[in-house]
Each structure stands twice: as structure tokens, then as C-alpha cells.
Amino acid sequence: MNKGAICHTKASPPGVHKAYALQFQRDLKLFLRSRSEELLPGGAMVLSFIISDQHHDVINGWEVVGTVLNDMVSEHKVEKRKLDSYNISSYFPTAEEVRQVTEEEGSFNIERMEKIVFDIVESVMEIGKNDEDEETIGERLTKGIRAVTEPTLKAEFGEEIMDEVFTRFKSKIIQLRRVKKLKGANLIAYMTKDTSQYDGK
Numbered sequence: 009m010n011k012g013a014i015c016h017t018k019a020s021p022p023g024v025h026k027a028y029a030l031q032f033q034r035d036l037k038l039f040l041r042s043r044s045e046e047l048l049p050g051g052a053m054v055l056s057f058i059i060s061d062q063h064h065d066v067i068n069g070w071e072v073v074g075t076v077l078n079d080m081v082s083e084h085k086v087e088k089r090k091l092d093s094y095n096i097s098s099y100f101p102t103a104e105e106v107r108q109v110t111e112e113e114g115s116f117n118i119e120r121m122e123k124i125v126f127d128i129v130e131s132v133m134e135i136g137k138n139d140e141d142e143e144t145i146g147e148r149l150t151k152g153i154r155a156v157t158e159p160t161l162k163a164e165f166g167e168e169i170m171d172e173v174f175t176r177f178k179s180k181i182i183q184l185r186r187v188k189k190l191k192g193a194n195l196i197a198y199m200t201k202d203t204s205q206y207d208g209k
Contacts, residue, residue: 011092012078015070016099028099036106037113044115049203052119057195060100064125066193067184069153070098073161076176085172086165094164103195116199128190142182149190150178 009024010016016028043053060066080086101109103123110118132148133140140148154174162170184190 010095012074013071014074014077014091014094015068015096017068017071017074028097029101029105031097032099032101032105033109033112036109040110040113040115044201047201049201052198052200053116055197055199057106057197058100059106059123059193059195060102061123061125061193062102064191064193065188066100066125066191067128068098068100070096070157072177072180072184073153073157073173076173076180077165079176080169080173085169090165096160100193106195106197110197110199115202117202118197118199120198122196124194124196126192126194128192129185131192142185145185146178146182149181150174153177 009027010020013020013024016024020028047053060068077086077091081088081091103121107118107121110116128149129145132145132152154177158170158174161173165173181190
């Protein structure tokens with residue numbers, strides 16, 4: 009159903025979007041329910057989510073990895089069947105989805121939510137350094153995504169192609185940066201455990 013992609017993307021069929029969204033809802037509800045059992049009434053927690061945003065074109069590193077693997081399929085360096093069968097459970101919800109699922113689950117009251125859209129390049133630069141060349145920036149971004157993605161990619165596609173995958177990733181990131189700002193979006197949610205069940209309600 010999600011052939012040619014390794015995660016949920018804007019171009020994914022509606023059925024893929026629905027499957028990822030439902031799994032996100034189940035996972036977040038279970039997470040909230042479990043944390044609620046650990047906290048005293050009125051206890052608080054702060055959660056951070058990587059999100060998608062309808063007002064900004066945010067970059068998804070997994071999508072870029074997917075384009076690299078597609079290129080390698082076309083060059084017969086990766087088996088198409090492996091790419092078509094490989095999907096990772098990475099879903100970037102919207103802020104509204106987070107709010108809706110939290111309210112439906114009912115264990116917590118959202119006290120405050122704040123969306124932060126940021127320049128990914130600036131986030132990886134060393135403090136005080138604003139003149140790094142694109143090769144250095146590309147290398148920094150690639151190291152970050154490699155640390156996250158390599159273990160699962162290696163298990164599926166083999167260790168022998170990993171260096172090439174991330175060399176190509178670096179090239180694509182540099183090319184993307186030449187035409188647009190690379191933006192990411194985070195959601196910070198501050199919530200407290202609901203106390204109504206302890207107030208005789």
C-alpha cells in the first residue's frame with residue numbers, strides 16, 4: 009500500500025495516513041494512561057512532540073532517506089521488494105491531533121501547548137559559528153539522522169550499503185538547502201493529571 013516509501017508522507021494514499029494516524033492515537037492513549045497511573049492527582053508533566061504543520065513546509069529526515077533508497081533501487085543497489093515491504097513507525101502528528109487524542113483519553117488536562125518552528129541548520133551549528141560551509145552543515149545533519157536511523161536500516165538492507173546511503177543523504181540535504189530553508193517543528197505540551205475523579209465527580 010505504501011510502496012516506494014518507508015514512512016508516512018504527504019503523498020501516501022489515504023489508507024496509509026489512516027493506519028498511521030490510528031496507530032498514533034492508540035500509542036499516545038496508552039502512554040498517557042500509563043503515565044497517569046504513575047502520577048499523584050494534580051501531578052504534571054511536559055511532553056515534546058515532533059510534529060507536522062500545515063503552515064510550514066517541515067522536513068522529515070525519514071522521507072529523505074526514502075528518496076535515497078529509491079534512487080538506489082533504480083540503480084539495482086537495493087532490492088525493490090525490501091523497500092516496498094519496509095515501513096517505519098514514524099508519524100508526525102499535528103498539534104490539533106495531539107490535543108484531540110489527549111482530550112479523548114481523559115487522564116490529563118492540557119494547561120498549555122506551544123508550537124516551535126525552527127531552522128534545522130541553525131539548531132546543529134556550534135554556538136557562535138554562523139559561517140560554516142555547506143559541507144560541514146551537511147555532515148552535521150547527516151550524523152544526526154544516521155544516529156537515529158542506521159540501526160533499523162542496517163537490519164533490513166545490510167551494513168554494506170550504509171556508508172553510501174548516508175553519503176547520498178548528505179548530498180540531498182545540501183541540494184535541498186540550496187533551494188529552501190530546512191525547517192522542523194516541535195510541540196511542547198504542559199499537562200496535569202485530571203483530578204475530577206478524586207473530587208466526587
